Amino acid sequence: MNKHLKNLNRIEFVVTTACTGKCKHCSQGENRSSEKLDKYSASDAMRKIAREYSIKSVMTFGGEPLLCHETVCEIHKAAKEMNIPLRQLITNGYFSKDSDRITYVAQKIIESGVNEILLSVDAFHQETIPLEYVKTFANAVNVPDVELRVHPAWLVSADDDNSYNDETRKIIAEFNHMGIEASEGNVIFPSGNALKYLSEYFDLSKEIQNPYQENPTDIRAICFSANGDILGSNIYKQDINDILSSYIPE
Numbered sequence: 001m002n003k004h005l006k007n008l009n010r011i012e013f014v015v016t017t018a019c020t021g022k023c024k025h026c027s028q029g030e031n032r033s034s035e036k037l038d039k040y041s042a043s044d045a046m047r048k049i050a051r052e053y054s055i056k057s058v059m060t061f062g063g064e065p066l067l068c069h070e071t072v073c074e075i076h077k078a079a080k081e082m083n084i085p086l087r088q089l090i091t092n093g094y095f096s097k098d099s100d101r102i103t104y105v106a107q108k109i110i111e112s113g114v115n116e117i118l119l120s121v122d123a124f125h126q127e128t129i130p131l132e133y134v135k136t137f138a139n140a141v142n143v144p145d146v147e148l149r150v151h152p153a154w155l156v157s158a159d160d161d162n163s164y165n166d167e168t169r170k171i172i173a174e175f176n177h178m179g180i181e182a183s184e185g186n187v188i189f190p191s192g193n194a195l196k197y198l199s200e201y202f203d204l205s206k207e208i209q210n211p212y213q214e215n216p217t218d219i220r221a222i223c224f225s226a227n228g229d230i231l232g233s234n235i236y237k238q239d240i241n242d243i244l245s246s247y248i249p250e
Helices: 039-052 067-082 099-112 131-143 161-179 193-197 240-246
Strands: 010-016 055-061 086-091 116-119 147-150 221-224
Touching: 010 039, 010 067, 039 067, 039 086, 039 240, 055 067, 067 086, 067 099, 099 131, 116 131, 131 161, 221 240
Parallel strands: 010 055, 010 221, 055 086, 086 116, 116 147
Antiparallel strands: none
16 A cells, blocks of 8 residues: 555545536636546546545535536445445536436436535526526435535635625525525635636735645545546556555655
């Protein structure tokens, strides 16, 4: 076992970079591609990792991951088979306007073994994403075996008094009325669109530490990019076991 990965306990997958939103806080910026992970390569890599490491959680996100719901399902089916306890999906909930399609995808997600869904709704997402379709999806996945929570993006902090946060609180209240609580969410990091459109809210004279950056000598979570990149290599070019065993911090 690679000593730099001995504490690895989490696997994340960017299922696709394609997205249904055009959010001004998005860290990916506006130059999005439509790359997507191969479902079998991703699930196979996850199984191999889980055989060697004590993985406690798996997350799928994007882009909008439910544009590729079959990949999401394949990954979480494998995670359930490997007895990984926490199987998370982060989605903005908007991948179709067809209610039958929304219900169908929701059912497949539930059947796959996803047991926590974090719904990205806030002032930024709802500038371009119609809330009615998100609510249709939320109702369809709001079942006993799935923990469903709103997962908002906060500007400056969750307590800061600004117009974006005020609008986010109103949106959260709508979901509260549906019986859906909110997570702590996350605070927006100044990169991509956030740096372009929201720079006035950040003190750019100070270095801001990215809270999602891993310690390269003691990695606890690894993230697969939509093109298959992982730890400086790629699962389409090299077996994941070889990638992990040969990893050296830069």
